[in-house]
Amino acid sequence: METFLRVNVTRKTTTRESVPEKYRKVGGRSLIAKLLLDEVNPACEPLGKHNKLIIATGLLAGTGLSSSGRISIGGKSPLTGTIKESNAGGISANRIARLGIKAIIIEGFPEDDRWHMLRITPEGCQFLPAEPYLGMGTYAFCEKILAQHPGAAVTCIGPAGEKLYAAAGIATIDADGKPGRYSGRGGLGALMGSKRIRAVIIEGKGTVPLADSEKFKTARKAYTQLLHDAPSSKAYRDYGTAAMVATVNALGGFPVNNFSRGRFEGADQINADSLNARIRQRGGEGRTTHACMPGCVIGCSNIYADRNGRAIVSPIEYENIGLLGSNLGISDFDVIARLNYLCNDIGLDTIETGAALGVAMEAGVLSFGDGDGAARILEETRQGGVLGRVIANGAVVTGRVFAITNVPVVKGQAMAAYDPRAIKGMGVTYATSAMGADHTAGPTARSPVDHRDPRGQAGVSLKMQKLLPILDCTGLCLFTIGALGPRLDLLLDLLNARFGWNLDSGWFEQMSVETLKDEQRFNELAGFTRVHHRLPECFTERPLPELDSVFDVPAEDLDNLMTYE
């Protein structure tokens, strides 16, 4: 029987509840949207007692299917005030699902200052004292926890979450035990910190039941083959997400120096070829391909090693190359890897932090290209220094404090590494997503369209926005879409075999639109209107110099999109 694990941090109690019927056919992001709408007042203070942190598994979690064990974490965002779901790879979701838990709902508000970790085993759930670990970076923390709880899965916050920074994320370990898989966005780490939960530790290994194991096996085989053979998978395996550097730079949408330009003079030094060459040349612990979830046949991840072959960070991803690299005028992978590591260790969203640093650089707090200065500021966030606190509260707060109006955000959340003046479909996604400027809500950079033509971009974005909940509900990785897009029937077979359902192909569209509408409904009740579904003036009126282009998708198109028809 699938259950919710409800954790009350006021009373320090945990209860297992049978999953009510209405939640059975949704998982991950879609489940989070429904639970938040039902249980959380959208107008509540995000760091107050009425908000809840929900850790949800996807529908296919625990089955061992390749790329299907993403962990969805959600709540009302301390960064944006909107609904928020942020998913990541790593090993926790499969483990949670295999203990018969569909979602963990952390609610209430601690009445004292004590910190805890949740330890979840087949026998139950305990609150363990977390005081000895406070202030510890996530890498050292996970090492300690794994020494005490060998083989456990860990999802945790770092010092940033403890300090309730609005750019704090939540890390999940990969199969190597490294906390590099981030539910980074929207300040969910601060929400977890507000509940004074430092980590969730999952021990014990069960299995999930399959209603029709033969059918599942057949579908699984076809799925794995499809995924393995797809050109998109091979590209991810060979180049990782870093392949986007060349693509987006060529499109003129690679953020440079706080989104003031769209083509980076140092792009060649930080593209996928350079990354692979560097990793190979250094050898040692470095890997050009790596799986964040065991059994993933894509393996888009990598391990970046230093001159001595010692791993610095895993993975270096496109968004971080953009936000911690070009956007800061930095073209050196060693510097990017160091900043990326620091963000992961402190528990900060790399995108929000990179955007905030870019704003601070424009303000002259430090110079573009000053990687040492950026690292010093990150260390200051760890210590709680004032400048560190400003940056760690994100791009909007940084802009306010330093009187910069060129702030690349929507609904208070920083854009990913796609300039919406060059890739206008992405601008539509940024503007209309319920999550703020979230590239994963509807990525259009690979869509075969003229990205600078404002016409039709709403349709391009909408198509992707409707596709994503299918993945985010089932726990699948976005990078399966290249293979799976034309074969959603396989996904249907897997779901029907797993649960004994009889879903037909119309279900995807229905569930997806319902999720999108649930999320927007939450935001409406939280006080968001169409005025918030717009890009800031610095993108609609300040042209990107290389292209002489502004974001000019008509407001009407943005509003029409949100009917999801």
Place this chain on the structure above:
Amino acid sequence: METFLRVNVTRKTTTRESVPEKYRKVGGRSLIAKLLLDEVNPACEPLGKHNKLIIATGLLAGTGLSSSGRISIGGKSPLTGTIKESNAGGISANRIARLGIKAIIIEGFPEDDRWHMLRITPEGCQFLPAEPYLGMGTYAFCEKILAQHPGAAVTCIGPAGEKLYAAAGIATIDADGKPGRYSGRGGLGALMGSKRIRAVIIEGKGTVPLADSEKFKTARKAYTQLLHDAPSSKAYRDYGTAAMVATVNALGGFPVNNFSRGRFEGADQINADSLNARIRQRGGEGRTTHACMPGCVIGCSNIYADRNGRAIVSPIEYENIGLLGSNLGISDFDVIARLNYLCNDIGLDTIETGAALGVAMEAGVLSFGDGDGAARILEETRQGGVLGRVIANGAVVTGRVFAITNVPVVKGQAMAAYDPRAIKGMGVTYATSAMGADHTAGPTARSPVDHRDPRGQAGVSLKMQKLLPILDCTGLCLFTIGALGPRLDLLLDLLNARFGWNLDSGWFEQMSVETLKDEQRFNELAGFTRVHHRLPECFTERPLPELDSVFDVPAEDLDNLMTYE
């Protein structure tokens, strides 16, 4: 002929335009609301090129009538994103009106880094270079300007406005040439700074025409007598606004230590009697009564002198005693006067700054009661240090940076010195005013009601909210209301005699409701909804300890109020 003076800071041009018919019967706050709705996109970036700063005179400005020369300054607020009007006394509005100018509209966006002052004379309007004065405190600045332009009126920003701080206000000099009269709220100083206008200097003395001077003279005589004789005027003259300390403390609504309590153990040391005794005892330049506008028969202001009889600041007002005193755990007038002076000199809103300092004290950045620490932080705002920048961007940013959720704001603006859990009508005003938590939008503390009974408070607030535009449109001081409230016919006579109109008594209600609706319309178009017309959880759920009271006026009452029926 009445004109608008339109100042374009892009092209550095100024033009005089005849006032269009639709704007003739409104002044001050009401005129600002109409102009902003007509000329400014409510969704614009407040510090960007589409916002406008409007300096408007009231309908009776320039007539020399007691207490009628308040200056209204407005625009889209850089602090709140709402519409904003903030009025103050001082000598500028009468001078502007006497040059035939109804309002100054500052628009456009500077294309270079140069700063200017606007010099307005009967002959025209010039841009004077302001670079020599950058960084200068408002007191030294005004002294310099008055030495060069003897007898001029000056309205200016300080270093805070130059640095675009969201808590920056705009100062207007009194008859002594001191910049102590503040359009403090909503960050209008930052808006003025974004236009790179350091000051408006008004020279030359004209007169305003009176359509029926005999009738005006008669009405004026009755008005002046009424105002002079009113018990409320005598109370203001004798005690100033500091009389509210004892009243509000007795009601349990005097903010203490970041609004965590409502009665201050040091209240007796900072009440009106102590203030008067201190001023009298020290003699010298101190004054227990003082007029901020020449000819004011109320004279609520004061001059606070140091041990040597040298003036420190004028005036010490109730709000500053509350926000820079009890709210910071400070019970020493010398410390309050110093902080008040620093705010005035740097160009900061005392209310927002006091609230931000209170939040920082709760966070442990400095201790409650630490006046020296507060002064040091204010000096840091002047210099642009990071902590200073945080505080000078107001209570919300300070709360974000230091992870404090007890932040006394509505729509991003700090509350004045009335705790809404004790004086619930004020809470209704805070919640529903278009300006954010603005006590002057509908002050209820003197209303003869049980302030803790949630029932009926919406009506109490609405009555005051409808009264205020009458004053804010005509340029009258709020403190005339005790005398004038029952005799609005006199005000009607004055207006009709001034302009040759035939307004009847229904006009007040009609104009007032129109102003309130204009303002709310602007906010709606800026993205505000009923969710924003609420108090934060720390007031609806955290009881004020002395009274065990929360703000519990039903949301329905708040929503109903906003029909203004």
